[in-house]
Amino acid sequence: MPKLALDYQISEDIMVYTSVARGYKAGGFSYAVHDPDLAAFDPEISTALELGIKNELPELGLRINAAVFYTRVDEYQDRVQLDPMTGANYEDNAIALVPEYDFGLFLEYRNSWGLFARGEIPHMGSMYLDRTNKQKQNTYTLLNMKIGYEQENWDIYLAA
Numbered sequence: 001m002p003k004l005a006l007d008y009q010i011s012e013d014i015m016v017y018t019s020v021a022r023g024y025k026a027g028g029f030s031y032a033v034h035d036p037d038l039a040a041f042d043p044e045i046s047t048a049l050e051l052g053i054k055n056e057l058p059e060l061g062l063r064i065n066a067a068v069f070y071t072r073v074d075e076y077q078d079r080v081q082l083d084p085m086t087g088a089n090y091e092d093n094a095i096a097l098v099p100e101y102d103f104g105l106f107l108e109y110r111n112s113w114g115l116f117a118r119g120e121i122p123h124m125g126s127m128y129l130d131r132t133n134k135q136k137q138n139t140y141t142l143l144n145m146k147i148g149y150e151q152e153n154w155d156i157y158l159a160a
Helices: none
Strands: 003-009 014-025 044-057 062-074 102-110 115-124 144-150 155-159
Touching: none
Parallel strands: none
Antiparallel strands: 003 014, 014 044, 044 062, 062 102, 102 115, 115 144, 144 155
16 A cells, blocks of 8 residues: 655755655455344555654754554454454444644754763554453553763663
8 A cells, every 4th residue: 555755854954844644454254143134344445644753853862753643443453352252342442552633842962072861752642452442551651761881883872
């Protein structure tokens, strides 16, 4: 499926970018369903969007990046849409373990003496943990950090 990506260099140190991509998974017929009316399933189509900015501040040794991601999936093909034991129908439920949205902010520092530091703040939107959509993970934000010393032939880092 196609992907379109565009970037624009606002200045020597600032670039904005965006991309949109489509994914496809063929439809078909399930061998595990005994009712012929329920055996056919449609193709799965996904659309992924990304929007970001990259900013270099060479005089300070800094790089600042930010990105936002969004994915939509239509006609998601789960192994079980209709639970044969309970009769529960999961067809319109949210996809398990896929966040509603996510974004991140990244800050990186390097100097000519070899010192390095990086901070990342990824944020994950809420998501369901199971196909029944009964267990939900709320939104959360993390802080990842990495500091170190870099040389031409070796590096040492501490990460948390």
